[in-house]
Amino acid sequence: MTGNNSEVLIKVVDLHKSFGKLDVLKGVNTEIHRGEVVSLMGPSGGGKSTFLRCLNLLEKPEKGSVFFEGEDITQIKKQKELDKIRQKIGMVFQQFNVFPHLTAMDNITITMTLEKKIPKEQAEKTAMELLEKVGIPDKANEYPGKLSGGQKQRLAIVRAMAMEPDVMLFDEPTSALDPEMVKEVLMVIKQLADSGMTCVIVTHEMGFIKEVSDRILFIDEGTILEEGTPEEIFNNPKSERVKDFLGKVLY
Amino acid sequence: MGPGIIEIFKLYYPIFLKGAVGTLKYAAIAVGFGSILGTIIGFIHLSKNPVLKAVASLYSTVIRGTPLLVQMYIGYYFLPLAIPALNALSREHCVVLTMILNSSAYVSEIIRGGIGSVDIGQTEAARSLGMSAGHTMTRIVLPQALKAILPSLGNEYVSMIKETSLAGTFALYELTYTKTLLANKYLIWQPLFIMAIIYLIMTVVLSGLVRLLERRLSAGDRK
Ligand SMILES: Nc1ncnc2c1ncn2[C@@H]1O[C@H](COP(=O)(O)OP(=O)(O)O)[C@@H](O)[C@H]1O
Ligand SMILES: [Mg+2]
Numbered sequence: 001m002t003g004n005n006s007e008v009l010i011k012v013v014d015l016h017k018s019f020g021k022l023d024v025l026k027g028v029n030t031e032i033h034r035g036e037v038v039s040l041m042g043p044s045g046g047g048k049s050t051f052l053r054c055l056n057l058l059e060k061p062e063k064g065s066v067f068f069e070g071e072d073i074t075q076i077k078k079q080k081e082l083d084k085i086r087q088k089i090g091m092v093f094q095q096f097n098v099f100p101h102l103t104a105m106d107n108i109t110i111t112m113t114l115e116k117k118i119p120k121e122q123a124e125k126t127a128m129e130l131l132e133k134v135g136i137p138d139k140a141n142e143y144p145g146k147l148s149g150g151q152k153q154r155l156a157i158v159r160a161m162a163m164e165p166d167v168m169l170f171d172e173p174t175s176a177l178d179p180e181m182v183k184e185v186l187m188v189i190k191q192l193a194d195s196g197m198t199c200v201i202v203t204h205e206m207g208f209i210k211e212v213s214d215r216i217l218f219i220d221e222g223t224i225l226e227e228g229t230p231e232e233i234f235n236n237p238k239s240e241r242v243k244d245f246l247g248k249v250l251y
Numbered sequence: 252m253g254p255g256i257i258e259i260f261k262l263y264y265p266i267f268l269k270g271a272v273g274t275l276k277y278a279a280i281a282v283g284f285g286s287i288l289g290t291i292i293g294f295i296h297l298s299k300n301p302v303l304k305a306v307a308s309l310y311s312t313v314i315r316g317t318p319l320l321v322q323m324y325i326g327y328y329f330l331p332l333a334i335p336a337l338n339a340l341s342r343e344h345c346v347v348l349t350m351i352l353n354s355s356a357y358v359s360e361i362i363r364g365g366i367g368s369v370d371i372g373q374t375e376a377a378r379s380l381g382m383s384a385g386h387t388m389t390r391i392v393l394p395q396a397l398k399a400i401l402p403s404l405g406n407e408y409v410s411m412i413k414e415t416s417l418a419g420t421f422a423l424y425e426l427t428y429t430k431t432l433l434a435n436k437y438l439i440w441q442p443l444f445i446m447a448i449i450y451l452i453m454t455v456v457l458s459g460l461v462r463l464l465e466r467r468l469s470a471g472d473r474k
Contacts, residue, residue, distance in 0.1 A: 079383070
């Protein structure tokens with residue numbers, strides 16, 4: 001699970017992002033290793049989502065670089081090339097963003113068949129295996145409208161997994177869920193993390209962060225204010241801001 | 252007062268029916284071709300190119316901000332002068348062309364609004380999976396946008412049925428033109444009421460169909 005000594009999968013150098021006059025990221029530097037589970041923590045509005053969305057260039061940073069498997073993806077000009085990179089960077093959103101006009105099966109297979117040219121039959125086989133893995137094989141032919149929030153999010157996770165990504169980004173994957181559905185989704189993410197998938201996770205589930213993270217980045221006002229193992233962050237936070245934050249979120 | 256509505260209708264119903272068919276036809280031509288042109292303009296408006304965007308925006312603002320009747324006069328008298336190529340068309344065709352251009356501006360807004368009504372999260376999810384921009388539009392956004400677009404196009408057709416009444420001014424054979432045809436029969440008020448009733452029947456029936464379509468589309472939307 002700890003990938004600290006292995007290959008650098010993502011390297012972020014001096015990342016800056018602003019929206020109009022608002023500077024959201026003010027020079028973020030970090031490395032994420034293959035197999036590592038990194039959690040992002042920090043007050044709302046601190047730039048966690050923006051950071052995550054810069055990693056797959058849903059947001060275009062003004063300055064700085066994002067190296068993915070050695071390549072500076074901020075320099076990619078060809079849209080096709082960027083699409084290829086994005087296939088390797090799965091993302092899971094707070095609002096699920098499953099496709100409501102497609103069945104669970106088609107949600108998973110559509111990008112596989114369109115962009116990776118995987119034969120439909122093979123794509124459906126893969127999709128079925130994934131649906132089984134997350135406990136909703138019986139929903140394959142249902143539309144998302146018939147799924148609970150937890151099921152939708154599990155579908156969104158396997159939809160990303162179907163592209164065989166090298167890293168998964170989670171932006172508050174359980175924040176929009178009813179409380180009784182949080183666990184089923186966290187278990188799927190835990191399973192993924194345990195299987196060696198590189199994960200970058202934004203969540204307010206402190207117990208979960210403690211359990212799965214190899215490293216925690218505390219992001220505040222657009223920079224990484226502090227980083228460390230769960231042990232270090234939860235038991236020995238250095239900065240007042242982190243202490244203050246933990247004091248507020250830990251009951 | 253003279254003869255009543257029913258007698259007049261019985262006497263001249265072929266004229267009224269031909270007018271009604273003309274109305275439906277001109278409205279269909281206007282909205283049909285207007286939809287094709289309007290879709291293109293709507294997409295241009297949504298594009299990232301600021302110049303194209305401004306042109307599309309200006310087009311739709313000018314057309315929607317001026318009365319169709321004025322546009323028709325311009326189309327009838329000045330379009331052939333300004334664009335010699337249009338001399339090949341008859342004056343009547345220029346009026347039809349004006350209706351198409353008019354409708355395209357409204358359709359472009361319908362397309363823009365329909366696409367804008369689809370949650371941005373859908374596009375983000377598709378792009379994050381590595382889906383191309385083209386496929387994201389045709390496979391993810393458009394199918395969802397159509398739920399908003401199709402009923403609005405239906406409503407545009409209903410509006411256009413009423414708007415085409417202006418075309419009678421230029422001797423296009425649509426429902427309102429029957430008034431002119433029957434004027435020499437010293438019939439003033441009866442044709443007006445007959446026309447109104449026929450318009451009402453057409454718009455009520457078609458609006459009902461649009462509402463039906465709307466309900467069917469949203470029934471499929473198992474959100
Ligand atoms: N698309 C956007 N346009 C303008 N401001 C934005 C946009 N996205 C985020 N922001 C702003 O950037 C700041 C950081 O947001 P975000 O990255 O979502 O923080 P977090 O995820 O840590 O809560 C906030 O002030 C937010 O309002
Ligand atoms: Mg956020």
